[in-house]
Amino acid sequence: MMRVFNTLSRRKEEFRPLRGKAVGIYTCGPSVYQRPHIGNYRTYVFEDVFKRYLIWKGYHARHVMNLTDVENKAIAEARRQGKSLKELTSHYSRIFFSDIKKLDILPADFYPRASGTIPEIAGLVALLAKKGYAYEVGGDWYFDISKFRRYGMLSGLGHKIGKGRRISFDDYYKWQAGDFILWRRWREADGKAFWNTRLGKGRPGWSIECTAMGRKFLGDRFDVKMGGVDNIFCHHENEIAQGWGASGRIFAKYFIHVKHLLINGRKMSKSLGNAIYLDDLGRRGIEPGALRLFYLTAHYRRRISFTWEKAKKAQERFGECRKCVGKLKAAKESGEAGKEARAAVEKARRSFEKAMDDDFQTQKAHDTACALVKFANGRDGLRKSEAALVLSAMRDFDRVFGLGLF
Numbered sequence: 118m119m120r121v122f123n124t125l126s127r128r129k130e131e132f133r134p135l136r137g138k139a140v141g142i143y144t145c146g147p148s149v150y151q152r153p154h155i156g157n158y159r160t161y162v163f164e165d166v167f168k169r170y171l172i173w174k175g176y177h178a179r180h181v182m183n184l185t186d187v188e189n190k191a192i193a194e195a196r197r198q199g200k201s202l203k204e205l206t207s208h209y210s211r212i213f214f215s216d217i218k219k220l221d222i223l224p225a226d227f228y229p230r231a232s233g234t235i236p237e238i239a240g241l242v243a244l245l246a247k248k249g250y251a252y253e254v255g256g257d258w259y260f261d262i263s264k265f266r267r268y269g270m271l272s273g274l275g276h277k278i279g280k281g282r283r284i285s286f287d288d289y290y291k292w293q294a295g296d297f298i299l300w301r302r303w304r305e306a307d308g309k310a311f312w313n314t315r316l317g318k319g320r321p322g323w324s325i326e327c328t329a330m331g332r333k334f335l336g337d338r339f340d341v342k343m344g345g346v347d348n349i350f351c352h353h354e355n356e357i358a359q360g361w362g363a364s365g366r367i368f369a370k371y372f373i374h375v376k377h378l379l380i381n382g383r384k385m386s387k388s389l390g391n392a393i394y395l396d397d398l399g400r401r402g403i404e405p406g407a408l409r410l411f412y413l414t415a416h417y418r419r420r421i422s423f424t425w426e427k428a429k430k431a432q433e434r435f436g437e438c439r440k441c442v443g444k445l446k447a448a449k450e451s452g453e454a455g456k457e458a459r460a461a462v463e464k465a466r467r468s469f470e471k472a473m474d475d476d477f478q479t480q481k482a483h484d485t486a487c488a489l490v491k492f493a494n495g496r497d498g499l500r501k502s503e504a505a506l507v508l509s510a511m512r513d514f515d516r517v518f519g520l521g522l523f
């Protein structure tokens with residue numbers, strides 16, 4: 118039985134998709150106005166391992182990952198660089214796709230962009246207005262959280278927001294704390310970043326974009342919503358309100374959130390000047406597979422601290438795994454697999470699945486795989502049949518971890 122921690126219930130739950138073996142997954146993708154760093158990729162790699170494990174267990178994933186290409190920061194950055202929003206976001210989208218290829222992240226089935234979903238977004242805001250959840254002030258449209266009593270069910274913050282919490286007033290309506298923007302009327306600073314819709318000339322707010330894209334590709338109720346912990350409030354909280362307003366129920370069954378990667382005790386971010394990129398690792402001889410290995414040594418619900426020392430260790434372990442695969446492939450001795458080898462492989466397979474079934478304890482699954490590598494490396498004269506057994510288990514583990522050892 119597979120169990121997963123659901124942020125919504127704050128406990129581990131049995132994983133039971135809504136429609137048998139078909140699993141609908143929406144992962145919040147990057148804001149493509151800057152280059153993602155290895156802190157961002159921690160989330161995307163875990164989401165990839167999550168999906169790979171579902172496939173390994175015989176599920177079929179329908180995976181949507183959006184690219185946020187319309188938002189305040191992107192527009193400000195485009196203006197700063199003297200580029201159009203499209204030029205800027207196309208550039209960073211290309212970098213993102215090149216990075217995830219290097220990281221061997223399985224492609225999503227759909228990569229919708231906010232800019233390509235405008236009619237659906239406008240339609241959704243109109244629907245919310247019709248149902249009494251949205252109102253308009255001078256061309257700006259807001260979600261009225263006083264109409265949604267369950268607001269706060271995900272984060273536990275509820276209607277307390279605005280009382281002492283620092284919030285950006287760019288995206289909130291001042292006199293009714295907590296009401297958030299759905300559609301922003303055009304202002305001069307927006308330049309050419311606007312669309313003419315039934316809501317007027319303007320652009321969507323951030324959270325409505327993901328809700329509209331989710332509904333478009335996965336319907337108004339699907340299985341899994343994922344992202345980093347900083348998405349819990351306010352992004353996913355707002356999404357629950359919007360989804361409920363539109364359909365009268367919660368849009369996802371499981372909400373799964375990945376904790377941050379830290380560096381020197383702080384969250385990695387470009388604005389703090391401590392961001393490290395995939396290329397920086399490459400220059401120091403650390404391969405993408407080793408970075409994945411590093412991520413997996415911590416449970417996704419724990420923060421992980423990045424140090425170059427740890428990255429180097431991960432690279433060494435990665436090298437050992439590769440050497441082990443080479444050695445196993447070269448095994449020539451004939452004869453049937455011995456009892457010891459059969460037992461070691463069976464035990465590794467069992468512990469791997471047990472660890473992954475228990476809310477994706479990748480660090481335990483990783484230890485299991487390492488123990489098997491150690492067993493194989495420590496045995497001279499491993500028979501070909503034994504090597505084949507170990508190899509098949511390692512290939513299976515690698516299908517989930519995606520280290521690219523084969």
Ligand SMILES: [Zn+2]
Pocket residue numbers: 144145146327352
């Ligand atoms: Zn999102």
